Amino acid sequence: MSFIEIDNVWQEYGAHVVLERLDLVVDEGEFCTLVGASGCGKSTFLRLLLGQEAPSRGTIRMEGKALVAEPDPDRGVVFQRYSVFPHLNVRDNVVLGLELPQSRFWGRLFGRKKRAARQEATALLEKVGLSQALGKYPYQLSGGMQQRLAIAQAFIMKPRVLLLDEPFGALDPGVRKDMHALILELWRETGLTVFMVTHDLAEGFNLGTRLLVFDRTRQDPQAPEAYGARVTYDIPLNADRHASRKHLAALSSRILGRTSPTFPEGANA
Amino acid sequence: MRFINRHPGRGNQLLLALLPFILLLAAYFSGSAARLQDNSDDKLLPSAAQMAAAIDRAAFREDRRSGEYILWNDTAASLARLGMGLGIAACAGLALGIISGAFPLLRAGLSPFLAVASMIPPLAILPILFIVFGLDELSKVMLIVIGITPILARDLEQKAREIPRELFVKAQTLGANSWTLVLRMMLPQLCCRLFISLRLMLGPAWLFLISAEAISATAGLGYRIFLVRRYLAMDTILPYVAWITLLAWLMDYLLRQINRRCFPWSEGAET
């Protein structure tokens, strides 16, 4: 059985059809990059996967079960902006992800548990290169550092699926390159499934194991909103990377067990 | 050079800032001197010495009749009412603002009501407040509460709705339920805004306080002003007005400091 199955999904807002007849099957561990013209429904598709919206027609299943129609910890997300909480410092932004699921009433941990959560968060922040900024507030960080923080925040939850909505769109080219390396490294280590919307075709080709192109197949010049977009090209990419990741994931599952899908340090494909 | 591009120097800035105050004082004291020359018992525009004597009597001498220091007594009574009114209004406004800003189901029922309630001039419904809350401290506090809570709540609701949707989604992906989302994300962000709103509502709060005290009281800054107004004791009223202005400014300053101290992240934050 496939990990995610999208079966004849439509998304309509009144008479405005954004997506139509969307059929897609995605395996676990794939890195799908979503490209297409502005307003062709990439972000809408991402919101459907996130559970922020429910499709007008059709079903999305994850491991055979219909997707929950509201965001949950199984699906992490990084937006282009507003991904981190302005009122929490860097460390607390990440600690929050450990506190909320454990403390259903206070949303807060105390004592030993709190210290443990802080340690875990600090370790992850070190990995994304924010160990020098633990006590800073988001407004004191550069755009790139804010996105590193958002990524760390998403990864602390160990989600099954990571949704990235143009996460590097507002960054400088140099910073963007560093971020590509970071996200690939984390992807390899954790084996999660990534969907990433991007405007940058090169980025899409470069990062993904699968490139999905969204476009309208039917056009009505009189009513441009009458028809929605579909996936017009579905291109497998970087097969070697995908294969090696799969291979190593299998190895790790044999040796380490599925519970800690971490990747040995330095085992880059 | 265009007028719009001309800026005052440091010295001139201070001078220009002081100018209206100097003009005001000059206008006052010339008027006062002219009237006092004509009638040395004139009470409308008392001289600085008369006002100093009135301050001395009110602040530093026991009142002949009651044996109290009336300025401090009045100040304590008024600040207690104001503090209680602002405190209750802040809690109620915060709660209503969060409820209405966070939960679309509750907003549907609450938001239109708050919009209408915030338009009611509280002074116009005073007789009703008397009947419901009595004539004692409660009605004075309630006038402040009723006067500013709906406006605070609306402002906070607005701010809550300005929190980016992305953060709501993000919090849910981090495992928040509705309650912890309010507790860990909305509450801290709105508390910060609450202090700003409170600063803006200080003026109306004082207005309601003084109005309430004018109607029925045995002590308070507003009570004193309206009582001695009956015999035109401007020598007491003017220092009281200055004192109220100072108190209001101090409260504003205090709230600003609390905001800066408690919400250091707010200075550069976008949201």
Added chain:
Amino acid sequence: MQNNRLSRLAARVTTLCAIGCLVAFSLPAVGESKKSFNVCWTIYAGWVPWGYVDSSGIIDKWARKYGIDIRITQINDVGEALNQYAAGKFDACSMTNMDALIVPVVGGVDTTALVVGSYSDGGDGVVIKGKGKTLKDLKGMSVYLPELTVSHYLLARGLETAGLRERDVKVVNTSDADLVAAYDTGNVLAAVAWNPQLMTLKARPDTMEIFNSHQIPGEIIDIMVANTRVLKDNPALGKALTGAWYEVMAMIKAGNAEALEAMAKSSGTDLASYRAQLKNTHLFHTPQENLVFVTSPDLIKTMRRVAQFSFEKGLLGEGAKNAEAIGMSFPGGVTLGDKKRILFRFDDAFIRMAIKGGL
């Protein structure tokens, strides 16, 4: 927000500047005879005839007779009227004997009681909730009233007759406009009011009047006072006001329906209710009656009491060492208090002119 605060401050500054300038440049002209005069009155049963004096055109007739111009203005707020008169905006104004003493007179405005029109004869009263109560029951209670007004004086006089003192009760200052609404709340059990509020309170169920001004006749006096300096330089003002007043008094005495109807209307009520209010207001219908009152030694006794009360309340000015600090003069050269500082004058000259038909 900073701007908001600044603009509020700016508005306050501008207003104060404007007030300062206005006051500074509108000082009454000293020692000049003038042609036009400003007179004000406020709503009270005993002063409502002044409204009719104005609206019926009677005042214009009298003013023309003396070649002057008199503008009569109604002011909604009693305190405001007092302040405006004290500040010199009006040459004459209606007020009670106590108000005249503690506002304009203490403020150094030499004031003459020109037309002593009436006194309260049950128009002010102390009410209490319950049955079979007396003044003694007030002990330990909160009494709601406009502090430092004739209501306060009435309460003090009442307590005196019952052998109590003011410290035996707790006086809660309540504005006269809100007294009725206040009385309807549960915590107000006793109040002091004047008409028309008093009539409303007395009509409440389970309420009784335990003291009223009928028991201290002639002590709460409704007067049209005038600025002594203006009056001295312009006797025409006194003559015109006195003449117009007695013309209207004669109409009331004759039961002139049209005049009474107009007065009832201008006091915001109907004829029956206005007649009821007049019952509690002892009007002097003729200058003869008026002369008797003004020349009676009782008036001096009353003013001594009022001065004593005002002194005890700290209303005679902070410099006052006793109730004698302010001088008052009465017909026949009688004086009360400081002879060197006579600022409040009861004068019978215009009344005598009216009696002789010399107006």
